[in-house]
Amino acid sequence: MPDYVLKATAGNGQIRVFAATTGGLVETARRLHQTSPVVTQALGRLLTAGSLMGSMMKNADELITLKIAGDGPLSGLLVTADAKGNVKGYPYVNDLSDTLESPIPVSDAIGEGALNILKDIGLKDPYVGYSPLISGELAEDLTYYYAQSEQIPTSVSLGVLLNDDGTVRQAGGFIIQLMPDTDDEVIDALEEALSHAPSLTRLLDEGKTLETIMDDLFKDLNLKVSKTEITRFICDCSRQRITKALISIGKKDLIEMISDQEDIEVNCDFCKEKYSFSPEDLQNILDHLDAPEKEG
Ligand SMILES: [Zn+2]
Structure with missing residues (x-):
């Protein structure tokens, strides 16, 4: 039941x-x-x-x-x-x-x-x-x-x-x-x-x-x-949501993570699902973060 x-x-x-x-x-x-x-x-x-x-x-x-x-x-x-x-x-x-x-x-x-x-x-x-x-x-x-x-x-x-x-x-x-x-x-x-x-x-x-x-x-x-x-x-987490959470930690920390040259793993708080990000992924996030600012 x-x-x-x-x-x-x-x-x-x-x-x-x-x-x-x-x-x-x-x-x-x-x-x-x-x-x-x-x-x-x-x-x-x-x-x-x-x-x-x-x-x-x-x-x-x-x-x-x-x-x-x-x-x-x-x-x-x-x-x-x-x-x-x-x-x-x-x-x-x-x-x-x-x-x-x-x-x-x-x-x-x-x-x-x-x-x-x-x-x-x-x-x-x-x-x-x-x-x-x-x-x-x-x-x-x-x-x-x-x-x-x-x-x-x-x-x-x-x-x-x-x-x-x-x-x-x-x-x-x-x-x-x-x-x-x-x-x-x-x-x-x-x-x-x-x-x-x-x-x-x-x-x-x-x-x-x-x-x-x-x-x-x-x-x-x-x-x-x-x-x-x-x-x-049910958890509705996704890579997109976790990416948003990563963005919210700020540029400075992202840059620091990239300079470490190691994959990072982020767990969803609700369901413990693991999301892995390579330094290239993080660089991508950072690049997109910069884009709207340039336009504005
Ligand atoms: Zn989740």
Whole structure:
């Protein structure tokens, strides 16, 4: 079963529901970045948030970037998602030498810091949201972000379940939001339901589908599924993009690299794909860099 996001409403349309199962894509990320357990947990949670928040966007060409920066040993994480279920991300540090036997809490790895959210909705300036981390466990931090920055009452759950060898067994999460002016009875029923909500990844591990899990959760609130959508870890890097990144380091450094007369290798941050550039390639980039300036 591939990873997917389920979109639904409940409580006569007064509750918006987004739920995702993301074990496959989180395992892909773990394999690419060779993360230790706590880093897999943190990155998996943020990737799941990316899948969910990407699917919440209205326009097909929108992009969302979630950036966590903290003063803990993990330092930070970055995740980008589009509205079509594609998500990618990386940790700033991939291995904290932690083990499953003596786990580090995600909040200790991240430390104190902030969550930044960038929404590129095709306008000149992207929307930027910011909130301090209140727990560092990520789900509560997103709940706080929604309350502070977007004034939307939201419940967020994000989870990653690991196998004994550190590979990903299950991952998933949900974002549940109240529409403005929701009836008090609906709010009470939702709070009641959420207070008994068991762990999503445990239920997935029992073989339950998102549909069944959400149906059970909203049993008195009449869940209506509107859409399901595949979500996956995909990187859209290319030689062209990496070349742009090389240009951004500046002429002086490029000239220095060329004078070293050695091939250089650049890894994509998101997927670790290797791109190799010979001194001739670098000279070519430099020549093109000069061309527009001469014209101007
Ligand atoms: Zn890549």
